[in-house]
Amino acid sequence: MPHPELLTGLSGVADRYDALFCDIWGVLHNGRQHFPPAYDAIRRFRETRGPVILISNSPRPRDSLIEQLASLGIHDDGFSEVISSGDxxxxxxxxxxxxxxxxxxxxxxxxxxxxxxxxxxxxxxxxxxxxxxxxxxxxxxxxxxxxxxxxxxxxxxxxxxxxxxxxxxxxxxxxxxxxxxxxxxxxxxxxxxxxxAGKPYAPIYDLCYAACERLTGKPHDKRRILAVGDGLPTDVLGANGQGLDLLFIAAGIHALEATDETGKLDPLRLKALLDVQTAEARYVADALRW
Known part of the structure; x- marks a missing residue:
């Protein structure tokens, strides 16, 4: 598998994509508080590029999940739609x-x-x-x-x-x-x-594609959709199975496997982590930021 490209910010590749399928827990918040740089990144993508569809393995249906996001300070100025495993x-x-x-x-x-x-x-x-x-x-x-x-x-x-x-x-x-x-x-x-039915399985992605087409008014093109996530068996393998480019946020739940003793992403450890699952990511970052 090729080494993923290390990104310092989403802005470096945003013009390659027309829609974002972004994971929530671990990327936008940690269950206690949201991550301001990540929230800023999805807001900017939505303003400048296209729809941001939040895709979550939460068992909560859409409306309940939106309420939870608001309680953590993440509002609908940063996303176009929310699709959950619960849905x-x-x-x-x-x-x-x-x-x-x-x-x-x-x-x-x-x-x-x-x-x-x-x-x-x-x-x-x-x-x-x-x-x-x-x-x-x-x-x-x-x-x-x-x-x-x-x-x-x-x-x-x-x-x-x-x-x-x-x-x-x-x-x-x-x-x-x-x-x-x-x-x-x-x-x-x-x-x-x-x-x-949630990530990495097809039903949740089918809901995302339908939402993308509803928001843009045109058929989706997988080559122009970027997935973002931090879970290897869910986000990474899900995106791989759908043929989507992926930005892997590798310093979250996989930090011990993907970073060195100082907390920096280690390319060799990261590649070994992906290779064990026969997985790949086009891009990697320690956190989502613009």
Missing amino acids: ATRAYLRKFAAEGPAWKLGPERDNVIYDGIDIALTTRPEEAAFISCTGLFDDENDTLEQYTHALSRAAERKLVMICANPDKVVQRGDKIILCAGSLADLYASLGGPVIM
Whole structure:
């Protein structure tokens, strides 16, 4: 794989692209506060180049996610549309709802994903016809081991898990937090079937392309879309699978693997990190800035 080009700012390549598909958590904020240089970069791209579509593996549907962004100081002057894994997942929830109750696996704050869907929910996995997973019940304190027994029993019954967030971890403040994708990986390792619609899978990108065409009034051209993200198994592999150029923000959740002892991006470590996943990035930066 070729070495990615190190970018000092998005302005250096912005004229090559007409639209931006930008990840949120880890690129624009850390769950506690937004990153002003990144917010400035997406505002400037939108003003000078074209639509900025925020693409997130959050299980929250669009409207709830926009409210969360506003609470962190990120407003709609910086983006044209928001597409979430929650939006893409709701189609699967509607499809499976007719089969019976879903074991609701996740915190109460994610319940908004069920709004407007005629779906029965249960907290008892033995009563469930399928699993709806938005995350750990308490992602600050729970461990995966606490879920192994119940998931093993569900896997024996071959219950389908619909995972609303393929992310395995995110950085919240200075902590690394487990996400629904880690539970989905555990369930798959136990023999349970898993369905995901967020990054790196196609359904969420299909929603982004449709939004791009609606905003521009013309068919999308993948060669003129730049993806930005910090997650290797989600953002990077998702962009690779879609044939999109990617700006990899490598000093976030992959900082230990991609930076040297001083915190600077290390080209050799970065290339090794990408090569392990047979992944590639056209550009790399330590943070998103204009």
